[in-house]
Amino acid sequence: MTRFTKLDLSQLAPPALIETVDYEAILADQKAWVQSTWDAYRVGRPDLPTLDTLMLETEPIVIILEAVAYRETLLRALVNDKARALLLAYSVGTDLDQLGALFDTPRRLIDPVNKIYQSDAEYREEIQLAPEAFSVAGPEGSYVYFARRSHPSLSDAIAINPRSNRVDVVVLARDGSGVATSEAVTAAYNALSPKTTRPLTDDVHTMSSKPIDAAVRVLIQIGGGPAPETVRANATKALDNYRLLRRRIGMALRTDGLIGAARSGATGIEKVIVESPAADVIPDGYSHVNVTSITVDVEVIDD
Known part of the structure; x- marks a missing residue:
């Protein structure tokens, strides 16, 4: 996909x-x-x-x-x-907010109770998408832009044209397993109103992305020099960052990506073995990989 x-x-x-x-x-x-x-x-x-x-x-x-x-x-x-x-x-912080204002794209408030706004990285993506929304013909990027910004809980969206004039808009929630609430799915649909946003001829259906659960477990083999607990902590953090990068609709979780992430997060590593998942996890355009846990085992081997 x-x-x-x-x-x-x-x-x-x-x-x-x-x-x-x-x-x-x-x-x-x-x-x-x-x-x-x-x-x-x-x-x-x-x-x-x-x-x-x-x-x-x-x-x-x-x-x-x-x-x-x-x-x-x-x-x-x-x-x-x-x-x-x-x-x-x-650009970061309030400077990025000023760039967003040029495209009539303010930073979204994702947690009204604690007054938490979306991160610079997520906001930067939406500013970059903003010109797609200028079109009146309903391009793919326009659907993504309006759907993503329709509800504070949403972090990703994708538009699929399975046949003729039908458009499936799939949305992903930022928290939990990624399943969007019915309220968020409805908000995405309303944001794509034919009166203001999409062509009248497009048959739009909005839905939540489906999670594909995957537990990550890696074995890191090190020599006698590095401290095992430090290696474990650094590798776990790097793997979690990789998980966040791959938490997108239709984006695969690669075993070689897990190996690369583990190696980048710690020094003195001899070998990284991915025990789970056994192979790449490749979702389609209607689903996403939901990493349920990250376990890092460290083994000291002879040089």
């Missing part, structure tokens, strides 16, 4: 307006500027001494240049941060 995909912002080349800030390079440039300025001044004043002490750390002018170079480094870093705030791939 091929789901609607957006441009992967993480794969974009670093923008040219974000410069590499190098304190040593800045200091060397300032020393060269002072040296050349002094030498040029001595052309008219040959009685002045040569400046040959810029390599000495205790030279007063060098200390001053180091302070100036440090402040310039901070200033350039600040300019970089300000530039990142204007780019969707890097």
